[in-house]
Amino acid sequence: MVATQHQRQCRQEPEANKDAASYRYKVIKYWDMISTLYNRDRATGEGARTANESTTEMAEEIANTTATNKDANSSTKDDEDRPKKRYRSDDSIATMLGDKLDNFTAVFKADAPEPPPKPASPGEIWALLGGIPDLEDDQLLVIYDLLVADDRKFKFLLALPERMKKKWVLKQIST
DSSP states (O other): OOHHHHHHHHHHHHHGGGGGGGGTOOOOOHHHHHHHHHHHSSSSTTTOOOOOHHHHHHHHHHHHHHHHHHHHHHOOOOOOOOOOOOHHHHHHHHHHHHHHHHHHHHHHHHHHOOOOOOOOOHHHHHHHHHTTTOOOOOHHHHHHHHHOHHHHHHHHHHHHHHHHHHHHHHHEEEE
């Protein structure tokens, strides 16, 4: 078997740098993406180009193919009416992070509990009790104390028809 230059170099590196030997079999996350972004092709000559150069060449090919297809299919609807998208690689990460932040904020707001309902003010309670006829002062004070302590009972008293309010108040006082 003939060893390539890369294989020979990989065997010699740990011997040359003993501190780097522990990294020989270490897995680096996202190595493919990192190498795509930062490496230049090791090839020399006609095939040597960066990813940006390849992308530019492909875009030109697509543009030429699209122009050729438009001429051949003149009866189809033209895409000239639609605005062209500008693809920029530097915005993709910012856009992705912005979307993630929006999703996080929406979830956080959805999980936040609703504030409790505002309790009735003492003035509202006193005004309601003043509208119930024939209650003695002691009875008024007892039911007022009960309604200030329990807002749910006050809301119930508000919902009752006028003819039943006095009966309900007297029943609450007696229990």
